[in-house]
Amino acid sequence: MNITVAVEGIEGIKHYLNGKAARIKEELFTLMQDTGLAIKAAARAAAPRGVTGNLRGRIGMRASQAKMGVVVKSAAPHTWLVEHGRSPGRMPPLTVRREGWGITPWAEAKGVDPFLIARAIGRKGTRAQPFITPAAERYLPGFEPQARALVEQILTTE
DSSP, X not given: XXXXXXXXXXXXXXXXXXXXXXXXXXXXXXXXXXHHHHHHHHHHHHSOOOSSOHHHHTEEEEEETTTTEEEEEEOOTTHHHHHHOBOSSSOOOSOBTTTTBSHHHHHHHHTSOHHHHHHHHHHHOBOOOOOHHHHHHHXXXXXXXXXXXXXXXXXXXX
């Protein structure tokens, strides 16, 4: 016994779903950008105030619709050290000529000897002052429920 099933109008269904998929992608990207901007603002507000303002000033967001991704980060070279801290051990460099940063500009702005600061950091380390991770942890949990609701809304409306 053979059973044959014929579906008519499949092209119309494909066209309908392709239109929905494009709208879903567009709306999800907008939601991703909004979430990224919220994380960026929260990270800037939570970042420690430094003498140079380099850490806060270089927090940015990059979004790619082609990759459906958003990245929030600080381009300041010492971001990782502030976010995670530094364990005791070797002294940090006074200056990094190639990069144009180091302890010296900060210490000079504070009016202290850069060598003494570097030696103290080498001996004691520095405590972590997270600002990007808490900002992401604050806004990312709400992203998935919002995305699900958005997709459901698009699929259930004409």
